[in-house]
Amino acid sequence: MSEFETLTITCKDGYPLAARFYAANSAAEAKSYPVLVCPATGITTQFYHSFNLWLQAQGYAVLCFDFRGIGKSLYGPLKHSTASIVQWGQYDIPAAIDALVDKTQAEKVILVGHSAGGQLLGIVPNYDKVAKVVAVSGSTGHIKGLKGRTKLLAPVMFDVIFPLSRLTLGYGPTSKIGMGENLPKDVAKQWAQFCSKPGYVINAIGKAVPKTEDHHKQITCPITVLWSSDDEIATEVNVKDLIRLYPNAKTSHKELNPAALGHQAIGHMLMFKRSHQNLWPMIEQEIASIQ
Template identity: 40%
Template sequence: MTHNTSTLTIITERNQPLTASIYTPTGKGHDDIKDAIMIAPATGIKRLFYKSFASYLASQGFGVITYDNEGIGDSLTCPLPKCDASLISWGRHDATAVLEALQDEFPNANYHLVGHSAGGQLIGLMPNYQALSSVVNVACSSGRIKNMDMPFKAQAMVFMDGAITLGNLLLGYTPSDKFDMGEPLPRGVAKQWRDWCNGKGYIKTAFGKTVFTHYYDEFAAPSLWLNFTDDDIANAKNVDDMLAVFTAMPAEKRMMTPQQFGLKHIGHMKFFSSKTHAKAPELWQMATDWIQAHSK
């Protein structure tokens, strides 16, 4: 099954425009789609990164939306130092507006979320979370630096405590791209990223301080967590650290090795690679099997 792709502009409650892509299976009207999927991106990762995975999902009959968070890719609409986006606004406003857009595009569907790293961390900020029938989180964890192993732990400390602090001070933003950490980040996003990764439970460190309303204790959609042993960030301790914040979420954890699939490396990013899919199609099949099993 082939698919069609279109571009959509979404306006958030902050009156910020987000650029999104809609993937629709060829031969199906939007009203005919049974299951629609929102792909929530990792920190500083553009929606284009998920194009192959989104195309695959559409080829399997799903409606799909991908998007750039405020301040990233095509959703950067002002000089980056003037962008006041934060991780909180990405979860509370961006993800919320994108799910509403998915509902508008495919009005008769069940709705699911595939979260990559931060895309899965922030879903407890979405006031419309109850619309989700299921979640698949990939490479998602608290990212707590204390739980990382050397030498990656040292690299993370240099980036988090050095590059973010100096970049924000000198440039008004964090040049994450210079450290192979995604797109340049709005200073508010980077600061919260640093603060939360230096504490226990990621966003939990902000509860009662900068986060006063959240749904982490109520989010009860069934979830599948796909993680890999060669991921320096989302290791087993950090997966459990993040899961502990979702106190009501039923979760199935799968910690896998690349070698199980005849691969040398998957890590934090390569689950979504078309090359990975060509060699190990069963990985993407895990996601579609889960979503189909939780279609109402």
């Protein structure tokens, strides 16, 4: 049997997304809800493959996808992509939720979002199909709350590199600085805009997102953020900045200490790496707490 099934998910606006569906291991205890893994900015499904296989072995059905303009959901030259972060929240995540519900006939899904993948529920129209959010390294990424090297790099990337590259290249050149795949120009632009003030995507409300499509106050599902003390983006202040956006949800956050867990570093990206698979049961514990 193949490890996963390759799918094409069609969004409300007609955009096709490349996705992988990992059917639950029938030998494991059946779980009530399947898991939707939503990637970080510029990160593809392959990055989460080992983690998805592990969840599959625990008895979960798992769906993971590439956001529009990223990986196999990019069609044609990157400079021609019109993808945006707002579209990820309003079209891509909703389509993935519906696809997973259709595949499993479940009532709801657990959303495991990495970074940006766990920061957009407030503009997802079918948020009521999400039973819980486990936001790994989730925060608003507010530039004033960053620390370390990232605090120095971010202003240069947002205020200099992205505006110049938009004019010269037609996209955000993030791959050369080790921040995932190159980004569609409007993804790069919104990333800079959203992180320039507290609240991340809340800064799009009344602009790119109509006020009637702001669902933050309507969301009541539990939201838990797992973050590491050495994360330069999802710092404590930025994590708290994210969860304050959901006043009617039961929110919590848990800080991981790399040394206490046997690692030199965890940071923003390593929690899904095979080298850090001893952390995966901690993520699964949060997933299972809603079962």
